[in-house]
Amino acid sequence: MVSDSPKxxxxxxxxxxxxxxxxxxxxxxxxxxxxxxxxxxxFDVPPASLVAVVGPNGAGKSTLLKAIMDLTPRTSGEIQVFxxxxxxxxxxxxxxxxxxxxxxxxxVSVLDVVLMGLYREIGWCWPxxxxxxxxxxxxxxxxxxxxxxxxxxxxxSGGQQQRTFLARALVQQADLYLMDEPFAAVDAATESAxxxxxxxxxxxGKTCVVIHHDLQTVPEYFDHVxxxxxxxxxxxxxxxxxxxxxxxxTYGGRLTLLEEVTTALRRREKTL
Amino acid sequence: MSLDCGWAIQGLAxxxxxxxxxxALWRLLTLADYNTRVVILGTALLGCAAGVVGSxxxxxxxxxxxxxxxxxxxxxxxxxxLLALAMGIEERSWSWLLLGAxxxxxxxxxxxxxxxxxxxxxxDAAFGIVLSTFFGAGVALLGVIQSLPSGxxxxxxxxLYGQAASLTWSDMGLIAGAAAAALVVSLLLFKELTLLCFxxxxxxxxGYSLSGLDGILMxxxxxxxxxxxxxxxxxxxxxxxxxPAAAARFWTQQIQRQVIIAAGLGAAGCFGxxxxxxxxxxxxxGAVIILVCTGLFLLSATFGYRQGxxxxxxxxxxxQQALARQHxxxxxxxxxxxxxxxxxxxxxxxxxxxxxxxxxxxSWNRRTVERVIERSQRAGLVTRIDGRVWLSKTxxxxxRRLVHQHRLWELYLITHADVALQQVDRLADDxxxxxxxxxxxxxxxxxQQRGALIxxxxxxxxxxx
Numbered sequence: 001m002v003s004d005s006p007k008x009x010x011x012x013x014x015x016x017x018x019x020x021x022x023x024x025x026x027x028x029x030x031x032x033x034x035x036x037x038x039x040x041x042x043f044d045v046p047p048a049s050l051v052a053v054v055g056p057n058g059a060g061k062s063t064l065l066k067a068i069m070d071l072t073p074r075t076s077g078e079i080q081v082f083x084x085x086x087x088x089x090x091x092x093x094x095x096x097x098x099x100x101x102x103x104x105x106x107x108v109s110v111l112d113v114v115l116m117g118l119y120r121e122i123g124w125c126w127p128x129x130x131x132x133x134x135x136x137x138x139x140x141x142x143x144x145x146x147x148x149x150x151x152x153x154x155x156x157s158g159g160q161q162q163r164t165f166l167a168r169a170l171v172q173q174a175d176l177y178l179m180d181e182p183f184a185a186v187d188a189a190t191e192s193a194x195x196x197x198x199x200x201x202x203x204x205g206k207t208c209v210v211i212h213h214d215l216q217t218v219p220e221y222f223d224h225v226x227x228x229x230x231x232x233x234x235x236x237x238x239x240x241x242x243x244x245x246x247x248x249x250t251y252g253g254r255l256t257l258l259e260e261v262t263t264a265l266r267r268r269e270k271t272l
Numbered sequence: 273m274s275l276d277c278g279w280a281i282q283g284l285a286x287x288x289x290x291x292x293x294x295x296a297l298w299r300l301l302t303l304a305d306y307n308t309r310v311v312i313l314g315t316a317l318l319g320c321a322a323g324v325v326g327s328x329x330x331x332x333x334x335x336x337x338x339x340x341x342x343x344x345x346x347x348x349x350x351x352x353x354l355l356a357l358a359m360g361i362e363e364r365s366w367s368w369l370l371l372g373a374x375x376x377x378x379x380x381x382x383x384x385x386x387x388x389x390x391x392x393x394x395x396d397a398a399f400g401i402v403l404s405t406f407f408g409a410g411v412a413l414l415g416v417i418q419s420l421p422s423g424x425x426x427x428x429x430x431x432l433y434g435q436a437a438s439l440t441w442s443d444m445g446l447i448a449g450a451a452a453a454a455l456v457v458s459l460l461l462f463k464e465l466t467l468l469c470f471x472x473x474x475x476x477x478x479g480y481s482l483s484g485l486d487g488i489l490m491x492x493x494x495x496x497x498x499x500x501x502x503x504x505x506x507x508x509x510x511x512x513x514x515x516p517a518a519a520a521r522f523w524t525q526q527i528q529r530q531v532i533i534a535a536g537l538g539a540a541g542c543f544g545x546x547x548x549x550x551x552x553x554x555x556x557x558g559a560v561i562i563l564v565c566t567g568l569f570l571l572s573a574t575f576g577y578r579q580g581x582x583x584x585x586x587x588x589x590x591x592q593q594a595l596a597r598q599h600x601x602x603x604x605x606x607x608x609x610x611x612x613x614x615x616x617x618x619x620x621x622x623x624x625x626x627x628x629x630x631x632x633x634x635s636w637n638r639r640t641v642e643r644v645i646e647r648s649q650r651a652g653l654v655t656r657i658d659g660r661v662w663l664s665k666t667x668x669x670x671x672r673r674l675v676h677q678h679r680l681w682e683l684y685l686i687t688h689a690d691v692a693l694q695q696v697d698r699l700a701d702d703x704x705x706x707x708x709x710x711x712x713x714x715x716x717x718x719x720q721q722r723g724a725l726i727x728x729x730x731x732x733x734x735x736x737x
Contacts, residue, residue, distance in 0.1 A: 069476075069477045070476075071473060071476055071477065087479070090477070090478065090479045093477070095474060095477045097471070097473055097474060101471070101473060102470060102471045103333075103470075106331065106469070106470050106527075107331070107521075107524060107525045107526055107527045107529075107530050108466070108470065108526070108527055109526070112466075112527070113470070116463075116466075116467050116470070116471070116474065119463050119464065119467055119478065120478045120479060120480075122463070124460075124461070124464065125460045125461070128463070152525045152526075154525065168474075188711050189711065
């Protein structure tokens with residue numbers, strides 16, 4: 001429980017945080033052979049929020065997601081998912097990995113991949129049943145590729161692969177979703193399908209933490225942002241945190257990026 | 273090794289009449305002999321289980337794990353033999369030797385996992401180190417055993433190359449038990465093993481133990497290696513794990529079928545190999561089994577309908593012909609479009625193009641054009657009279673649709689050039705199936721603005737045609 005936790009609160013937010021915030025991270029440090037990748041990272045993710053994790057290459061964004069799910073050992077720090085360690089809340093966390101992380105020439109169909117999200121629920125040694133397949137189909141329907149259910153995964157476009165992974169996470173009916181660059185190199189149709197899905201998840205009270213590269217679309221797609229470059233530069237609502245000053249701190253004055261930032265800000269001003 | 277492998281018949285040289293050979297073959301195939309029955313059934317069951325387990329190790333991209341494990345058994349065999357000698361146990365007791373082999377292959381497996389985890393050595397390097405070190409130690413031990421006054425290492429050397437002919441009912445029971453156990457375990461854990469092979473990271477997030485499941489898979493490999501050792505020998509047993517599984521990959525893209533086909537091919541290879549080695553004297557069963565499996569692999573690689581060479585060639589040709597046909601239709605249409613802007617003529621000489629015109633359109637040579645026209649005519653897409661070519665009604669509709677699709681795609685690639693569509697087959701997929709309606713609408717609008725339902729190719733201005 002947070003109330004009897006001796007840890008200091010990570011931000012000076014005057015309103016006390018609810019005990020069961022989807023994700024709370026304190027003093028997280030991850031190092032690969034003495035080289036720190038994440039350093040004293042602390043942030044909170046409020047319920048029903050869409051959080052963009054933004055930062056330059058090598059900022060530790062993927063490592064952060066992996067550390068949250070215990071895939072990478074952490075040197076120090078504590079992570080709570082809905083008030084408990086991740087290992088006790090697995091089922092409430094859906095993970096959408098980078099699509100390059102698997103070999104798509106594997107002999108399974110799209111439906112088979114989505115069903116993998118239900119394996120834990122089905123349990124060891126138990127067979128897959130009709131109602132599991134129906135749920136997987138429903139998840140595919142949500143991301144708009146139900147017609148591809150029986151296609152071999154080797155015959156998918158990049159965007160379709162991404163949607164398959166998203167459906168696998170959706171079928172789990174989790175409450176917190178961690179997504180590793182779902183928008184990377186996907187077609188326009190997939191991008192808008194994912195955005196639409198994110199909106200629906202927020203409405204249903206779910207929380208999404210999404211690694212995102214396209215600074216221009218951050219204000220459009222997300223309501224919270226975590227600016228990360230080994231340490232947390234800033235985190236909070238987009239309107240307060242996504243400023244050119246903070247972005248400059250995150251990206252360290254790289255010229256091409258500054259240009260992107262300016263466009264992003266101009267765009268944001270337009271939308272506000 | 274006292275038993276000849278050609279135990280079923282006395283030797284081909286002595287065989288006169290054909291009837292005798294076919295009689296012997298018949299007896300083999302119907303498993304009439306006690307010995308034959310044992311060997312053939314035992315090895316077939318082994319091949320079946322090896323195909324199943326091998327499919328998983330292949331898909332886990334650890335095909336060589338079996339090699340390391342089987343080679344790691346040798347020092348265990350040697351040590352068990354020496355221990356037995358020292359303690360005065362019957363040193364060739366099969367179960368005692370198996371115990372030694374199992375123990376040392378487990379040590380080898382642990383060494384591989386340990387090196388990967390703590391020394392951060394890449395997997396293939398760890399396999400190589402364990403395989404060669406253990407095998408070297410085993411060979412050294414065999415040398416020691418051979419030099420002992422009481423040592424007759426012949427029994428041990430038989431395990432290197434297999435001695436299927438000397439299989440007994442109790443060996444067969446052991447093989448059957450291990451194979452059945454491997455089959456049952458892989459069947460019960462089918463889901464989990466599939467996920468392990470496909471996406472180990474996701475497996476971990478779901479709360480499965482990665483090393484636990486890898487351990488189970490390795491244990492299955494150990495079981496196959498141990499039981500396969502007596503039949504095909506510990507050097508060749510790796511082939512049983514790899515070859516049928518790799519052959520099955522040519523037949524299917526569905527993991528359930530992959531496993532079933534691999535089991536079938538493994539069983540067939542072992543069955544065939546044992547029968548042949550029983551028919552022909554002096555042919556060691558292990559080697560023949562592997563050769564038959566390889567034969568099945570080559571057949572699969574040639575005729576397999578997923579990836580087989582013949583099918584790939586056929587499909588490529590099919591695709592090339594479809595592409596050429598589309599080029600022809602589009603070529604004719606675009607030619608007509610340039611000639612009569614606005615309403616395109618549908619009849620008379622105005623509605624036809626000459627072969628020469630078509631030749632100038634693309635870098636086609638006359639033979640290719642003639643062949644494409646010929647094929648399209650047979651498909652009812654064009655009519656050819658002398659040197660002129662007309663589109664048929666079907667051809668006209670097809671050409672119109674093709675040109676339209678093509679220009680939408682071109683526009684899309686120009687206006688949305690930053691997206692990855694490398695996987696889209698622009699011949700097979702209709703644009704409506706790949707792109708969102710809104711995007712297509714937007715593209716259609718651009719086309720409309722250019723003045724026609726089917727506008728010019730965006731990368732070619734009208735003047736240049």
